[in-house]
Structures are given as C-alpha cells and as structure tokens.
Amino acid sequence: MKTKNKLDKMFGPVGTSAGVTLFVAGLIITYFSLIGYILVLIGAFVGFTSTSTLIDFENKRLRFTNNIFGIFPIGKWVFIETDMKIGIRKSNKVWAANSRSNRSLIIANNDYRLILYDSNGREILPIQKFDNLDSAKSNLDKISKEIGIEII
DSSP states (O other): OEEEEEEEETTHHHHHHHHHHHHHHHHHHHTTOTHHHHHHHHHHHHHHOEEEEEEETTTTEEEEEEEETTTEEEOOEEEOOTTOEEEEEEEEEEEEEEOTTSOEEEEEEEEEEEEEEOTTSOEEEEEEEESSHHHHHHHHHHHHHHHTOEEO
C-alpha cells in the first residue's frame, strides 16, 4: 500500500496565488495572442509546483518528490534500514513578499512534521506534516509500527 502526503507549495502562498493568476491570464490571452502560452507555462510552474512524500509500506521505502507543474514527480526512493529512526520536529516557516510601494506581506506557517533520521541522528527527509502536536504524535506511533523503525 502506498500513501502520498502533500507537504508544501514550492513558492509559498504568495507565489502560488501569483502563479495561478498568471495561469488564468495566460489562458485568456491565448485566445488573442501566442504570448499567452508563455504566461500559461510560467503560471503553471509557479502556481502548481509542490513537494510531497510517498510512503511504500510493502517495500519499506520512502520517496521525497518535487512535483513539477503539480503533475511530474521528481525524486529518488530511500529504503528503510533497521537503524533509522522517526521523530517529530516543529517547523516555523515564514514567507515574505514586498510590494513596489515598499509594504511587506509576512505569512507565518507553523506546523509539526514527522522526520526520518539516519543512525547518526541527521535528518533524511520529512514524511508528513500536521497542524497540532496531538495528531502528529498519534500518527508517529502508527507509522513507526507499520514501517518497523524506532521513535526518537
């Protein structure tokens, strides 16, 4: 059984909304001009590119992917070894954008992530993200039992 866990948009919330706007504008302009195809391509890349993690429970492997245009996954499989561990880490991401009138828009994104660690305690890849600590802890126990690795 394979599960897919969406993590983040590549260009943040501001880049995503700008990319979707360019995509829609490109679709409209394509009716009148060929330049619209360029806007559609750029808008689709910026607006829909994201990251995710695939978990293959049967073969005990994980895959962190960058989904180009939201469709094409790029990444390699990491096989689970017996000395690997899984843990929870709080993630504090801040997205900032400045306008031409020198006003800044700052969006904070705080969440909890399940992280796969190697035998030395170094991060390998994020597995899942959650809004609160309780749901992260309950899924940490579930995933560690299904994959068969220890909890940090």
